[in-house]
Amino acid sequence: MRQRNTIHACLKAASAMAAALLFSTTLQAQESQFPERDVQYIIPFGPGGESDISARLQQKYFQQITGNQLIIQYMAGGGGAVGWSQLNEMDGDGYTIMGTNLPHIILQPMQQGAGYQTEDIKNFIFFHYSPDALLVTNDSPYKTLDDFIAAAKKTPGAVTVSGSGTYSANDIANQRFEALADITTTYIPFKGTGASVAALLGDQVQAEWGYTTTAANHSDKMRPLAVATDERHPLFPDVPTFKELGYDMTGGAYRGIAVPRSTPDDVTRELSEIFSDINANPEFRKSMEALGFVLIDEDVDQVEDFLAEQQRQYQRVAERMDAGQ
């Protein structure tokens, strides 16, 4: 009899516990409905680049915040166009997201056959940018930006500058600066930042259009003459901004994330909040800034205005480039 009672009590306790467990899990599920499983994060470039590195850093904090994995996949080709042109065909359930880059998604559709329009891409956040920087080797005769400008003015076109790609952030930066400083240089496009850096370090070119991130990676061998940020970059407190020197130039390569167009707005909002939270994490901020990135937080509410403004800027440069050809 006694034995039976204990069993009964045990059963009761167990069922109570089970109920509690069940209740608490449903509660939890209600609290955060999204994401319930791992999220695929497609990087439309090959592994190893800056987009990949920043995604890898987000990966760790995504898991901390949501308890689910951020699975990074690569879909390289056409400078990202292969991925972006297929984005809207993917499942719009919030479990597929894709990295986006500026100026790529603005400039590529201006060219023929990119396979998508800037408006097709449903960005929900832009979270950081690599500010443009004009880089020279440590032993370069150009000590300041003025030295560089003077050299370019002396013999127009004789100063060679390397950069990654044509119609790319580096190419645009060069065009913008040429217009602002009224100089002519020879821009030499390379495949990727690595090759462009090698050209500078090997003294094949006199300067390079790169980013603060490039300068941070190679700080033992090169220095920026100026950086395109609003305020001086914490990693380079002695390097002036273009603005300080009188050239109205801020910007660089911006990175954001988009979802397929069919993704519901509430899910998109959840995603935006998660990535804003990652951006707010002090540890994450620290490691991103150490690499040379500048964090921004153009979330789902602001992203449209932000893009419109960027589009206006790039349109102007692109028109100038076409006119110049």
Added chain:
Amino acid sequence: MNSRPDVHSSGSAGVSIALGLATVVLAAGALWFARDMSMLAAIFPRTIGVLLLIFGCCLVVQALRGRERVSPQAPGHWGRQLALVVIVLAWSLTLKWLGFLASSVLACVLLMGIAHFHAWSARRVVVYLVTLLLIIAGFYGLFAGLLNVPLPRGRFWG
């Protein structure tokens, strides 16, 4: 693929002339489509196009002068080879539409059929089919599960 000793054969000159002409057509196409590229982007394809044009003409001239040698074609089951080409081509085109697994299983079973030269027994069919499905399942698991490759799901099933 076997390299056999070079022998003169009656059709060889014809093949070389055809190949030379095909090269000329390819080169002309390359040059034609390079006409509205920007200067920097056009240099390389144009150079290659011109070189190919020259090579193609040389091949035709060489063949006409009878100096070209071509290995005779290896005998084989033309029907099976053609079937393989058709199956693999159809497979690649239906990957997205049918889904990766569905189109692959279908194509692999068909390929098994054309690659078998002996008589089928019921036992053999079962053993081979099970082996093949296990291999496909293994690799599919490796890519989809372990390596996180997003394989197309298609309209029927994963």
Added chain:
Amino acid sequence: METLGFMLAALSPFNLLLAVAGVAAGIIIGSLPGLSATMAVAVLVPVTFGMPTESALILLGAIYTGAIYGGSYAAILVNTPGTPSAIATTFDGYPMARRGDGDLAVTLSTLSSVIGGLVGGLALFCLAPLLALVALKFGPVEYFWLAIFGLTLISSLSEGSTLKGFIGAGIGLLLSTVGVAVVGGDTRYTFGSQFLLGGVETISALIGLYCIPVLIELVATPSEHLKPPEASRGVRFREGVTLMFKGKWNALRSAIIGTIVAILPGAGGSIASLVSYSEARRASPRSEQFGKGEPDGIIATETANNATVGGGFIPTFVLGIPGTPPDAVILGALLVQGFRTGPEMFTTNASVTYTFMGGLLVATVLMLPIGLLIGRYAFKSIVSVPKAILVPTIAFMTVIGTYAIRNNPFDVVVMVVLGVAGWLLARWGIKPSPIVLGLILGPIAEQGFVQGYLMGNATGSVAGVFFGRPLSLGIIALTVLFALYPLWSARRKRTHGEVVAHEQST
């Protein structure tokens, strides 16, 4: 002495375990066409976040070196390079396997890979800062001439008609221009298809051009794929060592070529192995045996491509410029861990760097037992599997591997179309190797040329840029030498033959 202590840290049980696991996984990954070292390394990067940096590096390095070696299995047994570095291994490896010497070929490739890996690893250990400076001397113009040098190898690679070899290379060069141009930014030859924007992926082209013809030939006749070995005779290790010993200079030369080519970012293992192959063939007294199953051919390519592993880490570590695509992924992983490349790697972070180098050497040595074990199994299974299973299995691996490179179903279509075209072309005398060589060297030649041209315009003398630099003049001289050598040797042979004939007649 301190560095030695750091290197010995690679022998800790955990690090050893990682090296064993990495090499084994790498070999299997490398042997499957389409599963590249880059992909394997990229997938494992998140796993390494929880590890100490040096252990993470050892795991990634072991996978990388194992994958480059594993690429030779598919090359030998199925005539399909598992990685682009193994293209030249197909030339002699497959003929050896066809005649029943597949086991010996695998053993030779194992021994060669270990030796090549050790030479590359030691160069990394001893000469890294010095060799990195050499890498920087190579500008756009030098890359251009290097690509031209590579293209002259066609004359030694194409069996039969040289003219057809050049046509094949031209086709490859044209294919390489498809997609968005790096210089100029135009979209070229995409015919409005957004799928072609990314161009023709080299590895998918490789799989198509080599693998599809094998499949087509497999279903042509009921005969066995490979001749089975006469009896159970182990891995023929002794025989392999003897051959290796005979080819020691060949191995050393190829390892040095591999290391040097790998230091140049972007050149890569495929060029390294092709250069050492043609060099081995040129130097060999049995040069006419090359391409028909000559063991020295395998020794040359496999030492060279494994030497590129250590060599490729040199610019990665010293300059922060990745030497090969897998290096780019490893570099990214280092940056995420908050680790900087450059001189610090050899000063403040020396413990990590040297432990990793030790680990890479340990992993290389481990390839010997692990490789022989897996290689024996791979050979036996390929020989014993009936065609009805072999054909769909190879086909399935081809399709899934091609898809997985860029997660793009259209790449599979391109692969199949290129494969069928390649099969037809091969029947008409245009072999796949020149096409692939054109595809690989095309972007290097084009970018080098246009960049050099722009540099020349800026200085006011295009000719001065292309012909005025000592290094480029050296490469030009080498190119001319290589291009003329076949003519010269043919003439020498003819006169020599005449002398012999004359002596016999008298």
